[in-house]
Amino acid sequence: MLAESLFFSAVLFVIGVVGVLTRRNAIIIFMCVELMLNAVNLAFVAFAQVYGVAGQVFVFFVMTVAAAEAAVGLAIIIALFRHKPTVNLQQINLLKG
Amino acid sequence: MPKGDFPLFYTFHFYLFGIVAVVSALLFVTRKSPVAAALWLVNTMFCLAALYVLLDAQFIGAIQVLVYAGAIMVVFLFVIMLLNLGHPSELADARGTGWKVAALAVGVVLLAEVFTLTRARLPESRALPPGFIAQEIAREGAIAPIARPLFTEYLLAFELTSILLLAAIVGAVVLGRRRQDAG
Secondary structure: OHHHHHHHHHHHHHHHHHHHHHOOEHHHHHHHHHHHHHHHHHHHHHHHHHHOOHHHHHHHHHHHHHHHHHHHHHHHHHHHHHHOOOOEOOOOOOOOO | OOOOOOOHHHHHHHHHHHHHHHHHHHHHHHOOOHHHHHHHHHHHHHHHHHHHHHOOOHHHHHHHHHHHHHHHHHHHHHHHHHOOOOOHHHHOOOOOHHHHHHHHHHHHHHHHHHHHHHOOOOOOOOOOOOOHHHHHHHHHOOOHHHHHHHHOOOHHHHHHHHHHHHHHHHHHHHHHOOOOOOO
């Protein structure tokens, strides 16, 4: 099932990339990044089945980094929203407001 | 995982969860409302958890449901509702045609690259015998085979992860704090 898993992983990753490129809502872009991380996790798990359990340990670390990233990223979005009430990235265009 | 060729039951469920995951992901990137998008993403994550279980990673599947679908997505939904998104002016957020064409081109290039890579020969000398991990899990449970390398070979990475989480907690608290005296 390695080839099928890698296929699904690639398709999910591409959907995530297309989502990041075509949306402007900061939270949706964040969720697309999470989707890409999930796609990579699927590839790790598929390889772990063939080449040993170290891949699953890596998935563990990827999930930790994703959790940290979600916490900090959402805090940044809330701080931005407090400054200017929008999550549309096109309207967040000033380094100094 | 059974050895050799797969029974129809296994293959059917593998494709079922894979296709549902891809369809949910497509619905996720095309929804306008952030709440609907988040719920479709949760669906994708549940399907991925099922795929992990089918790929002999039961512990990772459980963690996927608990951490990703349970914790991270709840935080996302919490922020969406806290910011009260979904106002009509917020909804039309898709970029223009130029961006869509560019995204399509990037997607096609990435997919082509991946399909080229699938033709590459994987190193067979390092591959485990089929069903090796399933036997290991049957012998000593789902957690022990992951815990052993995590606390021996990857102990340094594990400790660094705890520092990363501490930094993330401090960063989130500092960023989320209301400024009272700062000018």
